[in-house]
Amino acid sequence: AQTVTQSQPEMSVQEAETVTLSCTYDTSESDYYLFWYKQPPSRQMILVIRQEAYKQQNATENRFSVNFQKAAKSFSLKISDSQLGDAAMYFCAYRRGSGNTPLVFGKGTRLSVIA
Amino acid sequence: DTGVSQNPRHKITKRGQNVTFRCDPISEHNRLYWYRQTLGQGPEFLTYFQNEAQLEKSRLLSDRFSAERPKGSFSTLEIQRTEQGDSAMYLCASSFAGTRSYNEQFFGPGTRLTVL
Numbered sequence: 695a696q697t698v699t700q701s702q703p704e705m706s707v708q709e710a711e712t713v714t715l716s717c718t719y720d721t722s723e724s725d726y727y728l729f730w731y732k733q734p735p736s737r738q739m740i741l742v743i744r745q746e747a748y749k750q751q752n753a754t755e756n757r758f759s760v761n762f763q764k765a766a767k768s769f770s771l772k773i774s775d776s777q778l779g780d781a782a783m784y785f786c787a788y789r790r791g792s793g794n795t796p797l798v799f800g801k802g803t804r805l806s807v808i809a
Numbered sequence: 810d811t812g813v814s815q816n817p818r819h820k821i822t823k824r825g826q827n828v829t830f831r832c833d834p835i836s837e838h839n840r841l842y843w844y845r846q847t848l849g850q851g852p853e854f855l856t857y858f859q860n861e862a863q864l865e866k867s868r869l870l871s872d873r874f875s876a877e878r879p880k881g882s883f884s885t886l887e888i889q890r891t892e893q894g895d896s897a898m899y900l901c902a903s904s905f906a907g908t909r910s911y912n913e914q915f916f917g918p919g920t921r922l923t924v925l
Contacts, residue, residue, distance in 0.1 A: 698851075731916075738813075739852075739900070739916040785851050796842055796865065797914065799851030 696721045698788050700800035707776045708808050714761075715771045715803045717786030728762065728769045729787040729797070732780075739785070745769065773805075781807045811835075813917035815901050821923045822891055829887045830920045834903030841884050842914060843876060844900040845869065852900050858884060859906060891924045898922075 697720045707713035719728065730742040745753045745762050753760050757777075761770045773780055786800040814833045822828050834841050839860050844852035855874070856866045860881035870876075873891075878884040888895055898921050902914040 700851075738918045741913055744913075787851075796854040796857055797844075797852070798854070799844075801849065801851050 696723070696726075696788050696790065696798050698786050698798050698800035700786055700803050702803045703801070704804045704806070706806040706808055707773070707780075709776055709778060711776055712772060712774045713776055713805065715773075715784050715786075715805070717769045717771070717800055719767050719769065719786070719788050721767070721788065721790065723790045725791045727789045728760075729789070730758070730760070730769075730771045731785045731787055731799075733783040733785065733802075734779075735782070742784070743771065776807050778807050778809060781805055813901055813903050813915050815899075815917040815920050817920060818918060819921050819923075821925065823925050824891060824893060826891055827887065827889045828891055828922065829885050830899055830901075830922075832884045832886070832901030832903075832917060834883070834901070835915055838903035838905045838915075839881065840904045840906045840912075840914075841878055842902040842904075843884070843886050844902065846898040846900055846919070847896075855886075855899075888922075891922075893924045896922055896924045 699718045726747045728745045731739045732742045733739045743755045743758050757774045759772045783802045785802045787797040816831045842857040843855040846852040854867050855870050856876050858878040873889045876886045898919040900919045901917040904912045904914045
């Protein structure tokens with residue numbers, strides 16, 4: 695079975711600084727997707743960024759970028775120029791192949807942003 | 810597009826009672842997922858539908874749990890004889906499974922269940 699591990703239960707960052715959240719996963723599949731989701735307090739989960747396993751280029755979405763190391767099965771999220779609105783739970787998630795299969799989530803990292 | 814909606818947002822019940830939650834997906838989405846999120850954990854998959862067909866159920870979905878999606882529109886998740894261990898946030902998500910290999914899952918706000 696696939697597993698996703700987030701080893702940092704909590705992180706904090708100063709406003710305008712950069713922070714990196716770690717994620718490792720375990721799978722025997724060759725075709726899969728990786729995601730970072732953001733869950734603000736009392737608000738619904740939204741997709742931050744995704745990475746297709748077959749793409750070598752790391753995904754980037756504005757201030758959010760990933761470091762995808764396929765051989766190491768590592769998928770970290772870098773948030774640049776952190777803003778107060780970035781404070782939330784961040785979940786790393788895995789989905790095998792195509793066909794919209796269910797997501798497998800890590801336990802999450804709670805990010806605090808200090809003004 | 811009003812997003813995925815879930816009702817009720819909060820439910821408090823006594824142990825042994827039955828509860829039912831509703832999820833209304835984004836209108837054109839044919840896939841609907843249920844996840845459960847307990848305190849300090851990430852969401853865990855329960856079951857999902859394509860249109861009205863229930864395609865997969867997790868081992869987490871005991872025989873006290875049942876889900877339906879009549880006519881492939883809204884879905885209900887019922888828990889019979891609730892136990893304190895059922896206390897959690899129940900999340901619904903929807904997506905469109907088409908010819909593309911990737912389609913984003915959009916999440917609802919969740920229903921928080923507390924079993925006393």
